[in-house]
Amino acid sequence: MKIVALVDCNSFYASCEEIFKPYLREKPVVVLSNNDGCVIARSSLAKKLGIKMGVPFFQIKQIINQHQVNVFSSNYSLYGNISSRVMGVLKNYCDQLEVYSVDEAFLVLNKYSQRSFINRAGEIQKVIKKWLGVPVSIGIAKNKTLSKVANHLAKKDELGQQIVEILTKKQTEISLKVLDVGDIWGIGSRIAYFLESQGIKSAYDLYKTDPRWIRQHLGVVGERTYRELHGEVCLPIIEKAEAKKQCRVSRSFENYVSDFKDLEKRIVSYATRASEKIRSDQLQTRQITVFIRSNKFNKNNTPYYGSKTYNLISPTNDLFEIIKIAIQALHQIYRSGIKYKKAGILLSDLTKEGIFNQDLFLKRTERDILKKVRVNRVFDQLNQRYGSGTICVAKENYEKFYITRRKNLSPAYTSSFNDLPVVN
DNA sequence: TCTGGGGTCCTAGGACCC
DNA sequence: TCTGGGGTCCTAGGACCC
Numbered sequence: 061m062k063i064v065a066l067v068d069c070n071s072f073y074a075s076c077e078e079i080f081k082p083y084l085r086e087k088p089v090v091v092l093s094n095n096d097g098c099v100i101a102r103s104s105l106a107k108k109l110g111i112k113m114g115v116p117f118f119q120i121k122q123i124i125n126q127h128q129v130n131v132f133s134s135n136y137s138l139y140g141n142i143s144s145r146v147m148g149v150l151k152n153y154c155d156q157l158e159v160y161s162v163d164e165a166f167l168v169l170n171k172y173s174q175r176s177f178i179n180r181a182g183e184i185q186k187v188i189k190k191w192l193g194v195p196v197s198i199g200i201a202k203n204k205t206l207s208k209v210a211n212h213l214a215k216k217d218e219l220g221q222q223i224v225e226i227l228t229k230k231q232t233e234i235s236l237k238v239l240d241v242g243d244i245w246g247i248g249s250r251i252a253y254f255l256e257s258q259g260i261k262s263a264y265d266l267y268k269t270d271p272r273w274i275r276q277h278l279g280v281v282g283e284r285t286y287r288e289l290h291g292e293v294c295l296p297i298i299e300k301a302e303a304k305k306q307c308r309v310s311r312s313f314e315n316y317v318s319d320f321k322d323l324e325k326r327i328v329s330y331a332t333r334a335s336e337k338i339r340s341d342q343l344q345t346r347q348i349t350v351f352i353r354s355n356k357f358n359k360n361n362t363p364y365y366g367s368k369t370y371n372l373i374s375p376t377n378d379l380f381e382i383i384k385i386a387i388q389a390l391h392q393i394y395r396s397g398i399k400y401k402k403a404g405i406l407l408s409d410l411t412k413e414g415i416f417n418q419d420l421f422l423k424r425t426e427r428d429i430l431k432k433v434r435v436n437r438v439f440d441q442l443n444q445r446y447g448s449g450t451i452c453v454a455k456e457n458y459e460k461f462y463i464t465r466r467k468n469l470s471p472a473y474t475s476s477f478n479d480l481p482v483v484n
Numbered sequence: 485t486c487t488g489g490g491g492t493c494c495t496a497g498g499a500c501c502c
Numbered sequence: 503t504c505t506g507g508g509g510t511c512c513t514a515g516g517a518c519c520c
Contacts, residue, residue: 093488100488100520116487134488161520248518281494281518308490357487404489464488492519501510 063177063200063227064297065167066207067150067184070195070215070222072163073101076142077132079193080473080481088129092117095312095464096133104218133466141474145192153184158297166204166297181223197222204295205288208245209235209263229291232267236289239263246285251278263289303410304341309334310404314465316355317400323352324390328456330405331386335379338407339440344375344414345407348382350389355401364400366393375411378432379439382407383453 069075073091078084088106090099099115109127111120117131124131143162151157154167167184169177181198188196197217199210206226213235214224226235242252244263254277260266266274267289274286284294309330317323327350338345351367368389376382386405442451471479 095486095488097487114487118486121486164520246518250517279494279517304491306491310489312488355487358485402488490520492517494517495515497513499510499512502508 061202062293062297063169063202064204064207065154065169065177065181065184066160066199066204066211067165067167067181067188067196068198068211068215069146069163070197071101071103071107072143072194073132073134073139074103074106075194076135076139077130077470078103079142080470084130088127089132090124090129091132091134092468093134094466095314096467097312100134131468133469135470135472137472137475138470142192142194146188146194146196149188149191150184153180153187156297156299158299159301166207168297169200178223178225182221185221185223195222198224200225201227202291203288203293204297205245205285206232206291209239209289212239212243232289232291233264236263236267241266244285244289246281251282303343303412304338305410306406306408307334307337307341307343307345307410308404308406309337310351310402310406311464312402313400318396318398320390320394320396323394323400323403324387325456325459326403327386327390327405328383328453329459330403331383332379332452332456334405334407335377335382336440336443338410339377339413339436342413343410344377344412345382346372346375346409346411347407348372348385348389349406349408350386350393350404351406352390352393352400352403354398358401361399362397364395364398366395368392371409375409377413377436379436379453380432383455387455 071089074089077089077091084103087103088109088111089103090106090111091101092098093100096117099111099113099117099120102111102113106129109123109129111123111129123129139162147157147159147165150165150167155170156168158166160166169180177200181200185196185198188194197211197214199207199212199214200223201207201210210224210226214222217224224235226232239262240252241247241255241260241263242249244266247255247266255261255266260269266286269286271283271286275283278286287294311326311330313326317326347369349367349369351365353365354361354363356363370385370389372385439451443449471481473479473481
C-alpha cells in the first residue's frame with residue numbers, strides 16, 4: 061500500500077519574507093494580493109490578531125497600525141524561487157512527488173517502510189527548515205484527502221511537532237470528529253452550507269452518511285471525497301503536470317478606467333503577457349476571450365460585465381495575431397460611460413505548438429509562418445535577456461500594466477543580482 | 485476611497501446525427 | 503389527436519482548489 065504525505069509550508073509567503081528578515085519572526089506579518097487588495101498570507105502571530113484570510117486590506121488598517129503588523133506586497137518571483145528549492149529537496153525524500161501548488165506537495169513514501177513514517181517526515185521537516193528556513197507541517201495517510209485531514213490537524217499543533225499520521229480506522233474517526241465538514245478538502249463553502257442545513261456539521265457526520273445520499277446530492281466529486289475519507293484511493297498522484305488547457309492574464313486597476321485607449325493599452329499588455337506564456341510552454345491557442353468589468357463591489361456605479369470570445373480556424377501563438385483579435389474583441393464589448401475596474405484575456409483550447417490545419421481561405425505560405433515564428437522568438441529573447449518590456453508593440457506603450465499597486469514590495473533576493481542580500 | 489489571480493473538473497441542456 | 507430511441511459534441515455555468 062502507498063503512503064501519502066502532504067507537506068505544506070506554514071504561512072508560506074510570510075515565511076519567505078522572514079527568511080531574509082529574521083527579526084520578523086517575533087512580529088506579526090501579512091502579505092497582500094496584487095494591487096495590495098486583500099490579505100493572502102498571515103504569519104501565526106498575525107492570525108492570532110484575528111486577521112482573516114482574504115479580508116480586504118483597508119478593513120484591517122486599524123489592527124495593522126495598532127499592533128505594528130509588518131505588511132508586504134506579494135513578491136512572486138521570490139516565492140516562486142523558494143518554492144522550487146523546497147520541491148527540489150522533497151524530490152530526494154520520496155518515490156513519487158506531486159507538486160500540488162506553490163507551497164504544497166504530495167509525497168509517496170513506500171521506500172522507507174522499514175522506518176516509521178513519522179520519523180521520516182521529521183527528517184524532511186528538519187532539512188527544509190535548516191537548508192531553506194521554511195517551516196512545514198506534514199500529514200501522513202493512505203490517500204490525498206486523508207493526508208489533507210492529517211495536515212490540517214498538524215497545522216493546529218503549533219507547539220508540537222506539526223506532523224500527524226492517520227493510518228488506522230480509529231485514528232481516522234477521531235480526526236474526523238474534530239474537523240468541520242467545510243474543512244474537508246473538496247468541500248467548499250457552498251456545499252458546506254448545504255450540508256450544514258441538512259444537519260451534517262462535522263467531517264465525521266459526513267463520513268457516517270449513506271453513500272447513496274452523497275452520490276445523489278454531491279455528485280461524483282462528492283462521492284470521491286466520501287470514499288477517500290473511508291480509506292479508498294480515488295485521486296491519483298500526478299507526477300508530471302499535464303499541459304495547461306487555458307492561460308489567463310487579468311488585473312484589477314488601481315483606479316477606475318473609462319477611456320477606450322487606456323483600456324486598449326492594458327488589454328494589449330495582457331495579451332502580450334499571455335502570448336509569451338503560451339509560447340514559453342510551446343502551446344498555441346484556438347480560442348481567445350477578452351473581458352472587462354465594472355467594480356463588482358461598488359453598488360453606486362452602473363454594473364457591467366462584457367466578454368467576447370473568438371474561435372480561430374487555425375490555432376496561433378503569434379503575438380501580433382493575438383493582440384489584433386484581442387483589440388477586435390474589446391471593440392465589441394466596450395461601452396462608454398462605464399467605470400471599469402478589471403479586465404483580462406483568456407487563451408483556451410490550447411494545443412501543442414505546430415499541429416494545425418491550414419486555413420483554406422487564408423493563403424499563408426510556410427515561409428510566412430516561419431517568418432512569424434522567428435519574429436516572436438526574437439521578441440521573447442530580447443525581453444528575457446534585457447528584461448520584460450525591452451521591446452513591446454507600440455500600442456501598449458509599455459507601462460507594465462500587468463503589475464499594479466505594490467507599495468510594500470520586498471527585494472527579489474534570490475532572482476536579481478541587484479537585490480542580492482549583503483552579508484556583513 | 486479601498487475588495488487578487490489563475491487554474492481544474494463536472495453537469496445540464498441544446499444542437500445535431502442516424 | 504396521436505410523432506422514438508439512442509447517441510455525440512459543444513458550451514455556459516457552477517462548483518472547487520491554492
